[in-house]
Amino acid sequence: MSKPFSDISPRCVSPSGKFTFGFHRHEDQNLFLLVICFEKNLSFGMQMEITQLLLSDPQGTEIWRPQKSVTAATHAAMLDTGNLVLMNRNQNDILTVWGSFQEPANTILPTQTLEIGGAMYSQRSENNYSKRRFQLQIKDTGNLRLSSLDSGTEYDVYNSSNTSNSGVRLSFDESGRIYVLLRNGGETNITSGSGGDYHHRATLDHNGGFRAYNREKNVDNGSNCGKHSRFPISFV
Numbered sequence: 001m002s003k004p005f006s007d008i009s010p011r012c013v014s015p016s017g018k019f020t021f022g023f024h025r026h027e028d029q030n031l032f033l034l035v036i037c038f039e040k041n042l043s044f045g046m047q048m049e050i051t052q053l054l055l056s057d058p059q060g061t062e063i064w065r066p067q068k069s070v071t072a073a074t075h076a077a078m079l080d081t082g083n084l085v086l087m088n089r090n091q092n093d094i095l096t097v098w099g100s101f102q103e104p105a106n107t108i109l110p111t112q113t114l115e116i117g118g119a120m121y122s123q124r125s126e127n128n129y130s131k132r133r134f135q136l137q138i139k140d141t142g143n144l145r146l147s148s149l150d151s152g153t154e155y156d157v158y159n160s161s162n163t164s165n166s167g168v169r170l171s172f173d174e175s176g177r178i179y180v181l182l183r184n185g186g187e188t189n190i191t192s193g194s195g196g197d198y199h200h201r202a203t204l205d206h207n208g209g210f211r212a213y214n215r216e217k218n219v220d221n222g223s224n225c226g227k228h229s230r231f232p233i234s235f236v
Contacts, residue, residue, distance in 0.1 A: 008109050012021070012076065012077070013078055020036070038082070053066060072124060075089060081110070081112075085098065087095045105121065106122050107120070109200070110174050113170060116139075116167075117137075134149065134206075135147050135148075136153075144160060144180055145222050161190065170182075176194045179191075197216060197218075198214035201214075
């Protein structure tokens with residue numbers, strides 16, 4: 001049975017408590033974001049029973065749903081990678097029918113990829129979470145490009161990986177290394193990575209810079225959905 005998310009729990013938590021999914025009040029404004037956050041202090045996991053995922057306003061008007069049509073989901077779970085997945089349980093099999101890693105907003109995480117045609121978008125300004133001022137996209141040619149957008153249309157390319165006719169996907173490994181995988185099996189590094197003792201993310205910031213961030217795993221700064229945080233990781 002499908003229920004409003006707020007009637008089930010304020011948050012869906014990954015098994016280790018590393019990531020949470022839920023509503024977060026944006027600083028002092030009367031504004032809530034539906035976000036995936038890095039949250040070190042929790043220590044329990046959770047699944048939701050669900051038939052579809054959509055966001056609506058108090059009047060019931062639909063605001064957002066996944067780009068991919070999802071009608072066969074029975075459960076949702078927050079994974080320790082930061083991926084929110086919708087699953088279908090059919091007899092003895094559990095199939096993943098959708099994951100938030102498939103539709104990045106302004107941030108990607110280790111183990112996440114951007115396939116040919118995939119894109120991520122900056123928020124419009126530091127406090128305006130509307131999308132599409134800047135875009136990072138791996139084009140059909142295999143070239144990774146940073147560009148400015150006007151009303152959703154690309155008009156100024158200001159950086160690229162120079163991997164036309166050779167790139168396959170953008171990959172982010174657990175060491176923090178970001179690279180374009182090439183058709184011949186080679187790799188073109190975007191960042192070199194810094195090892196496994198850090199939490200990593202890469203964000204297309206509101207000023208158009210695509211930046212890699214890390215912090216030590218053994219430093220407990222509390223929730224990264226706080227006032228001074230550079231997260232949320234994903235928003236709609």
